[in-house]
Amino acid sequence: MATKKLPKTLAESTRKKADAARARLLARAREDVALIKRRKQEITEAFYDIGEALLRLRKEPIPKLLGYDGFGELCSRGLGIAASSANDLIAIVTRVSRRDALKWGKEKTLALVALADATPAEDEPTAIDAKALEGLDPNKASVRELKAPAKAQRTVAKQKGAASRGRTSSAEERRVAAAIQTALRKAGVKTATVSAVATRPGAASNVRIEGVPFAALRLLRRALPAR
Structure with a gap:
């Protein structure tokens, strides 16, 4: 039995409804993709x-x-x-500055902090000695890859009886450094990074200040505690 064709006007109406439904579905899908991207960033x-x-x-x-x-x-x-x-x-x-931390993500940033602390040099997460990195590019290396040299550095330090850098800075020194950094960032210097860099056991730490442009020196003076 031959199938009757739909009238042209009805077929056209059906096609338009299908196209409209597909357009709504596509629009919603694109909204969902955008939503996920926003939430992931959050x-x-x-x-x-x-x-x-x-x-x-x-x-x-x-x-x-x-x-x-x-x-x-x-x-x-x-x-x-x-x-x-x-x-x-x-x-x-x-x-670590917000920019670098968000670029690397939480786990990689922590891995770089651990590696910086494990090295005998006065390294920071954003400036680790090339030898300690063992040829790794922090921006490309995985968290697992970054943990291996940190473990190796700790093993060497333990064998030599040397304490890891960072363990000799006092809680008060780290607190003061953190307070200076917070004050700078509140003042608008969002790239400022301030840390207490240990020198040797029993000695006072140094203060390392990075990411402060010359134009913001006035703000830096205000952020420094009275001593």
Whole structure:
């Protein structure tokens, strides 16, 4: 039995409805793709924002003002995160600029911080000795690849009886460095990175200030604590 053809006007109407439905579906799909990209960026940026907030919460007497014995209890009871995880995020924001941290991501940034601390030189995550990197490009290397040289450096240091750099800087020195960095960034110097660089066991640390343009020296003077 021959199939009857739809009238031309009905066929055209059906086609237009199908095209319209396809267009709506495509538009929604594109919206979803854009949504996911935005949310992914928000997730990527969240760890740095959290680190900056943790840095502020760590300062005395804030934990006690909130009813906690210390920062560790604030993290575990008040925030539901391990103090070690909180300190990892704080290490990122006090030693790596937002731009670099977001470029590398949380895990790679932490791996570079660990590698910088493991080297005998006064390295920073953004400027690690080429020998310590063992030919790796930080921008291209995986987290796993970056952990290997850090482990090797710690093994060598242990064998020599040398402490890793960074373990000799005091909590107060790191706190002051973090406060200077926070003040600079609040003043608009978003690229500023300030860290306490240990020299040798028992000696005072040096202050390393990076990412501050000459035009912002006035802001730097304001950010420095009175001594």
